[in-house]
Amino acid sequence: MTGATIWLTGLPSAGKTTIAYELAGRLREEGHRVEVLDGDEIREFLSAGLGFSREDRHTNVQRIGFVAELLASNGVKALVPVIAPYEDSREAVRKRHTSEGTPYVEVHVATPVDVCSVRDVKGLYAKQAAGEISGLTGVDDPYDEPRNPDLRIESHTQTVQESAAQLHALLTERGLL
């Protein structure tokens, strides 16, 4: 079975996690082996103790990239809904995959910040606006927009199912399903 890492990058509340689980369900039904490396879970265990400085985010992304590559090289579709705000961090993960000959797909969940801040699933945008937190990605912390992603999903113009179907179609087209 062909493994692959499918990294969904984007702002908080962009829809990364929702799309990843929607696609994971569909892939499992089709008989594929799937893992979702959810950012929040990873930060509880594998990256416990890391914060949101540039250095810590880079370390977090490299650790997740390492695990995703291990899974992907063993036939698993590793879905990774993690912000990964820095281009150099994402490129290092891509390079690791390329050097191991493991398929890697970068998906930019390109929901505009004004839509994300209305969704505000975890209340972080409200907290930032109230001055309770700082360093929120896309507001007062950097987000390097992917310049050449394998796919850009406009989650604000379509349903979750349509977004997942768009990604499913790309994986089929790439011969990964």
Ligand SMILES: Nc1ncnc2c1ncn2[C@@H]1O[C@H](COP(=O)(O)OS(=O)(=O)O)[C@@H](OP(=O)(O)O)[C@H]1O
């Ligand atoms: N300051 C700040 N900036 C961004 N995000 C924050 C912050 N503080 C907490 N959170 C929550 O932590 C989740 C981001 O963790 P990630 O591991 O995906 O991010 S990163 O790639 O290491 O930047 C992210 O999850 P998602 O909303 O699923 O993206 C946030 O809910």
Ligand SMILES: Nc1ncnc2c1ncn2[C@@H]1O[C@H](COP(=O)(O)OP(=O)(O)O)[C@@H](O)[C@H]1O
């Ligand atoms: N097309 C869409 N794709 C993904 N999420 C969507 C879409 N339309 C609305 N949403 C909603 O936006 C929110 C996205 O939250 P979440 O997936 O946790 O974002 P993230 O993981 O990027 O922080 C969810 O409440 C989801 O139901």
